[in-house]
Amino acid sequence: MWNDPVKVLGISGSPRPNANTAGLVKAVLAGCNVSTQFITLAGLRIEPCKSCLGCKDTNECVIDDDHSVLRKELLNANALVIGAPNYHNMINGLMHCFLERFYQFRHRERNLLAGKLGVAVGVGGSKAEPVIQQILAFFQFYRIESVGSVSAQGVARCFDCGYGEWCRSGAIIKAWGADQDLAKIRPSLDKQPDSLKEAFELGKRISARLKEKAHGDQCHQSWRRNPKCQV
Numbered sequence: 001m002w003n004d005p006v007k008v009l010g011i012s013g014s015p016r017p018n019a020n021t022a023g024l025v026k027a028v029l030a031g032c033n034v035s036t037q038f039i040t041l042a043g044l045r046i047e048p049c050k051s052c053l054g055c056k057d058t059n060e061c062v063i064d065d066d067h068s069v070l071r072k073e074l075l076n077a078n079a080l081v082i083g084a085p086n087y088h089n090m091i092n093g094l095m096h097c098f099l100e101r102f103y104q105f106r107h108r109e110r111n112l113l114a115g116k117l118g119v120a121v122g123v124g125g126s127k128a129e130p131v132i133q134q135i136l137a138f139f140q141f142y143r144i145e146s147v148g149s150v151s152a153q154g155v156a157r158c159f160d161c162g163y164g165e166w167c168r169s170g171a172i173i174k175a176w177g178a179d180q181d182l183a184k185i186r187p188s189l190d191k192q193p194d195s196l197k198e199a200f201e202l203g204k205r206i207s208a209r210l211k212e213k214a215h216g217d218q219c220h221q222s223w224r225r226n227p228k229c230q231v
């Protein structure tokens, strides 16, 4: 049975609250025509799982930090849009800590996230694929139904460090070569209309799939009342 109102929860794991990951997650939410909520993990205190098994009886983590505040939102949501930046070809640490703590939801044959929908959002200075794959692996483990994924090119921090034009171990010379006009080559989401469109379309797909699932539940309930029912 779906909660009313149906809610899609978008979470950005970037420590930069209004940067590319947040922007792409919000673009997915913009395509959903159900109620949505956006949360940034930036500035939150989220510790890694301590493997203490303190959650095994209650399905509730015993660590007292900001994850406990997000727990209710996670459980209430019908769909999760999880976005993270690529740090060293991995999900960044903040999002990884956040996802590790999902461990509390899966004990004693219970899996409190099973059946929710999920979209994976990845951003990387050069590539986002490792992040997408890792988020999808979490979805699989927690039996979250993947609706799809979307990625975009973020901004290598060398664009802002002040040494980007001449630092030969940095990303700019490696990827674009020397003597570049940084303002001109600086990647941004608005230069990637295809990714933004794909994100928006994914939002629409979430809404459509939620509708299908709600209809499935309705049929199931009617059928239990009256097996001849064709709703």
Ligand SMILES: Cc1cc2nc3c(=O)[nH]c(=O)nc-3n(C[C@H](O)[C@H](O)[C@H](O)COP(=O)(O)O)c2cc1C
Binding pocket: 014, 015, 016, 019, 020, 021, 022, 085, 086, 087, 088, 089, 090, 123, 124, 125, 126, 127, 128, 153, 154, 155, 156, 157
């Ligand atoms: C510590 C660190 C490591 C990074 N490692 C990679 C990397 O291995 N590959 C990559 O494509 N981008 C890498 N980046 C670039 C980020 O993915 C890029 O800055 C992205 O835009 C961050 O997302 P945000 O704009 O939402 O903060 C790294 C950035 C940081 C700060």
